[in-house]
Amino acid sequence: MANDVNTVVVNLAGRIDSNNANDVEKDILLKLEQKDNYAVILNAKNLEYISSAGLRVILRVKKSHPDLKITEVSTEVYDILEMTGFTEMMTVEKAYRVVSVEGCEEIGRGANGTIYRIDQDNVVKVYNNADALADIQHEREVARLALILGIPTAISYDVVKVGESYGSVFELLNARSFSKILSTEPERFDWCVKEYVNMLKKIHSTIVPDGKLPDMRETVLEWANFMQDYLPEDKAKKLLALVNEVPYDNHMIHGDYHTKNLELQNGEVLLIDMDTLAIGHPIFELASMYNSFIGFSETNHEIIKKFQGFDFETGKAFWRASLSMYLGTDDEKKIEEVENKARIIGYIRLIRRSIRRKGLETAESRKEIEYWKSELLELLDSTDTLLFSTNELQVEAVKENLPTVLSFIEEHLEENGCYPKDRMQIAIAAEEIFVNIANYAYAPKSGKATVRVEVSKDPIRVIITFMDNGKPFDPTKKSDPDITLSADERDIGGLGIFMTKKMMDNVVYEYKDGKNILTIEKILK
Amino acid sequence: MTYPKKIDLHMHTVISDGTDTPSEIIEKVKEKGIELFSVTDHDAVKSSALVKQLLKKGDPAFVPGVEFSCKDSEGRYHILGYNYDIDAKPITQLVNTGHNYRIEKLRKRLDFLESEFSFTFGKQDIDALFSLDNPGKPHIGNIMVKYGYAKTKEDAINNYINRFHSKNEYVKPDDAIKSILLSNGIPVLAHPVYGRGDELILGEDLVYRIKKLISFGLMGVEAFYSGFTSKLQNEVLSLAEEYNLLVTAGSDYHGKNKMVTLGDTNLNSEENYPQSLKRFIDMVYNKK
Numbered sequence: 001m002a003n004d005v006n007t008v009v010v011n012l013a014g015r016i017d018s019n020n021a022n023d024v025e026k027d028i029l030l031k032l033e034q035k036d037n038y039a040v041i042l043n044a045k046n047l048e049y050i051s052s053a054g055l056r057v058i059l060r061v062k063k064s065h066p067d068l069k070i071t072e073v074s075t076e077v078y079d080i081l082e083m084t085g086f087t088e089m090m091t092v093e094k095a096y097r098v099v100s101v102e103g104c105e106e107i108g109r110g111a112n113g114t115i116y117r118i119d120q121d122n123v124v125k126v127y128n129n130a131d132a133l134a135d136i137q138h139e140r141e142v143a144r145l146a147l148i149l150g151i152p153t154a155i156s157y158d159v160v161k162v163g164e165s166y167g168s169v170f171e172l173l174n175a176r177s178f179s180k181i182l183s184t185e186p187e188r189f190d191w192c193v194k195e196y197v198n199m200l201k202k203i204h205s206t207i208v209p210d211g212k213l214p215d216m217r218e219t220v221l222e223w224a225n226f227m228q229d230y231l232p233e234d235k236a237k238k239l240l241a242l243v244n245e246v247p248y249d250n251h252m253i254h255g256d257y258h259t260k261n262l263e264l265q266n267g268e269v270l271l272i273d274m275d276t277l278a279i280g281h282p283i284f285e286l287a288s289m290y291n292s293f294i295g296f297s298e299t300n301h302e303i304i305k306k307f308q309g310f311d312f313e314t315g316k317a318f319w320r321a322s323l324s325m326y327l328g329t330d331d332e333k334k335i336e337e338v339e340n341k342a343r344i345i346g347y348i349r350l351i352r353r354s355i356r357r358k359g360l361e362t363a364e365s366r367k368e369i370e371y372w373k374s375e376l377l378e379l380l381d382s383t384d385t386l387l388f389s390t391n392e393l394q395v396e397a398v399k400e401n402l403p404t405v406l407s408f409i410e411e412h413l414e415e416n417g418c419y420p421k422d423r424m425q426i427a428i429a430a431e432e433i434f435v436n437i438a439n440y441a442y443a444p445k446s447g448k449a450t451v452r453v454e455v456s457k458d459p460i461r462v463i464i465t466f467m468d469n470g471k472p473f474d475p476t477k478k479s480d481p482d483i484t485l486s487a488d489e490r491d492i493g494g495l496g497i498f499m500t501k502k503m504m505d506n507v508v509y510e511y512k513d514g515k516n517i518l519t520i521e522k523i524l525k
Numbered sequence: 526m527t528y529p530k531k532i533d534l535h536m537h538t539v540i541s542d543g544t545d546t547p548s549e550i551i552e553k554v555k556e557k558g559i560e561l562f563s564v565t566d567h568d569a570v571k572s573s574a575l576v577k578q579l580l581k582k583g584d585p586a587f588v589p590g591v592e593f594s595c596k597d598s599e600g601r602y603h604i605l606g607y608n609y610d611i612d613a614k615p616i617t618q619l620v621n622t623g624h625n626y627r628i629e630k631l632r633k634r635l636d637f638l639e640s641e642f643s644f645t646f647g648k649q650d651i652d653a654l655f656s657l658d659n660p661g662k663p664h665i666g667n668i669m670v671k672y673g674y675a676k677t678k679e680d681a682i683n684n685y686i687n688r689f690h691s692k693n694e695y696v697k698p699d700d701a702i703k704s705i706l707l708s709n710g711i712p713v714l715a716h717p718v719y720g721r722g723d724e725l726i727l728g729e730d731l732v733y734r735i736k737k738l739i740s741f742g743l744m745g746v747e748a749f750y751s752g753f754t755s756k757l758q759n760e761v762l763s764l765a766e767e768y769n770l771l772v773t774a775g776s777d778y779h780g781k782n783k784m785v786t787l788g789d790t791n792l793n794s795e796e797n798y799p800q801s802l803k804r805f806i807d808m809v810y811n812k813k
Contacts, residue, residue, distance in 0.1 A: 017723045018723050019682075019687065020679075022783075023679055025784055029784065051723030051725070052718075052719045052723055052724060052725045052752075053723050055725075055752070056719075056751075056752040057784075059751075059752055059753075059754065060751075060752075060784045060785065063786070063789070080725070083725075083727060084725065084727075084754055084756065085757055088754070088756060089754050089755070
């Protein structure tokens with residue numbers, strides 16, 4: 001690191017022990033004379049050994065310069081500093097192993113870096129930014145956070161020097177990215193969609209503690225503000241209003257969720273490239289996904305081939321199939337509606353990116369921007385909200401959430417024009433089942449319940465699925481109550497499921513993958 | 526009782542390798558607002574006797590101290606002795622033994638410098654060396670610089686004096702601990718994780734050492750020390766708790782010879798002191 005105005009770098013070399021500790025200390029103090037407010041860096045690149053006498057020198061320097069930092073520390077010296085608690089007291093940066101990626105297979109590429117396989121078991125993510133140590137630190141922290149919150153990911157175990165830049169090394173054994181699978185084993189397309197959407201739902205159902213991740217909403221607002229100068233006034237205003245209307249959401253989004261960032265390792269699906277992790281409404285995620293599969297390559301179909309290894313048609317089909325599964329509907333109209341919302345944010349990002357990178361000078365970029373802009377203007381005319389709903393709701397299984405569950409179901413039934421009588425029967429059944437989960441599934445603790453609503457037409461069939469990870473319990477097995485008895489004499493509990501069975505056309509219980517799955521079905525006349 | 530807010534039980538004067546005289550150190554202790562202190566010169570009790578005489582009414586509370594450099598077949602130890610009877614025979618005898626070892630070592634060093642490098646010194650300088658309370662490498666180094674044999678004191682020590690190796694006689698840790706106990710004092714292991722100089726003793730090695738010294742009669746450990754990180758401090762504190770040892774706090778101030786600030790012991794006066802430290806303070810206050 002260069003000597004900044006307010007930084008003093010002191011080089012430590014050879015051995016520091018009781019023979020020379022005093023000299024070293026004097027030397028350091030001489031260099032720090034009249035530099036009380038300077039940041040002090042002890043560069044340990046050439047330091048081979050440090051004894052306890054040397055450690056005490058560092059401690060004394062630390063006391064007069066609390067922001068002391070030690071850099072380029074060898075593994076041996078680092079071990080001593082760690083054992084004695086120095087690494088907890090001050091910033092200690094290890095010396096970086098030098099790694100070459102020449103001739104290595106590129107297995108991933110993200111917004112901030114490129115991932116190469118360096119040997120059978122390890123990959124290195126090389127950051128684009130030359131001074132990437134802060135980025136690396138950030139990614140390590142968010143990856144650790146994601147892992148704690150239950151998202152399977154790889155965590156870097158070493159930082160290395162790659163040419164002029166830095167890289168972070170991960171263990172990734174025999175892993176294959178979803179892009180690779182899609183381009184070499186097209187027969188696994190459906191499997192890929194299923195796993196890709198499962199992971200996406202897992203990310204979007206993860207609540208992030210306050211302040212741990214940036215808010216994507218703010219970033220998108222910044223894009224919308226940037227667009228103010230490039231759109232007609234009324235359109236610019238509408239754009240801003242649409243983004244403003246998207247509520248704060250503390251669920252996780254990945255931010256760069258495409259098939260190169262999903263790896264299959266020993267049967268386990270891992271999410272990688274975590275530096276874009278944020279919180280926000282899922283529409284922001286869908287926008288970035290749209291760009292990955294379509295937006296970036298819309299005017300030049302070769303781009304996706306180069307980037308993902310599969311062609312534009314495959315990418316488009318994958319996006320559509322994933323979106324359909326994510327929304328839980330085959331309804332083309334509904335899918336297109338949500339896609340259009342995603343495109344609005346996707347295009348403003350592309351336009352801003354293109355203007356900032358290439359400017360408006362070249363004919364090529366002008367053409368690109370014109371295309372995105374015309375699409376955007378059309379979309380702004382036909383879109384009144386960026387919000388959308390999926391057919392799945394995950395809530396804490398507590399009675400207080402019953403109104404949320406019922407209004408979620410109601411919303412879907414309304415959309416499909418069900419009669420009030422049917423709606424009431426479905427609501428009664430749903431209430432019985434949800435309250436049952438809330439009371440018994442996790443007792444005495446609590447846990448999550450998922451409710452999925454599927455509606456198909458001709459004839460209209462409503463299927464509602466309740467899932468929980470609680471104790472296995474089959475309510476359909478409960479014997480029907482004797483309804484000839486008076487209210488006082490009846491067993492409590494059996495009545496609910498009895499009514500449910502009576503009112504629904506089909507009630508099926510299944511215990512699978514540690515989940516209670518109860519499905520109720522009603523065919524509407 | 527209320528405990529002193531600021532404590533420093535480990536410092537050196539010119540009687541060993543510090544640079545402050547006993548009266549200077551009293552002034553500095555007062556300036557720093559230290560309410561309880563001890564002077565712990567290497568292998569010498571003279572400074573404690575002097576400080577005791579110099580103290581006036583209203584001055585900070587004082588505990589006589591000493592730091593013995595000890596060695597046995599398993600390593601080196603600095604053993605602190607506190608609150609002993611200053612005239613007690615066992616401790617003064619041990620000081621004399623230690624002093625004799627040092628005089629013997631000085632003689633051997635001077636012989637080596639003469640035979641190896643033909644460095645000789647005038648009688649006056651040699652007499653001055655032998656009359657010192659605690660003559661060591663820095664003292665010889667200074668004289669070598671005066672004669673032009675070396676450029677600096679460090680040059681003298683590193684390039685000439687340190688070439689001399691011999692089996693020196695050392696005070697044994699069990700002798701030091703016994704002498705302190707027999708003089709009604711409290712034996713304490715100084716900066717336990719730093720054996721001496723370059724050694725770093727942690728984990729099982731540290732436990733082994735402490736258990737051995739306890740079997741000799743060790744009563745305490747210096748857990749608050751200027752040269753400890755909080756991790757090291759916690760390691761020593763938890764050992765003190767496990768083996769029911771007293772705990773002390775010291776800076777190891779050496780005046781201009783080391784960049785240690787007087788009173789810097791890493792003891793947080795805002796927090797409640799551990800019982801082990803309170804017990805030590807109770808013991809020294811009650812004896813008075």
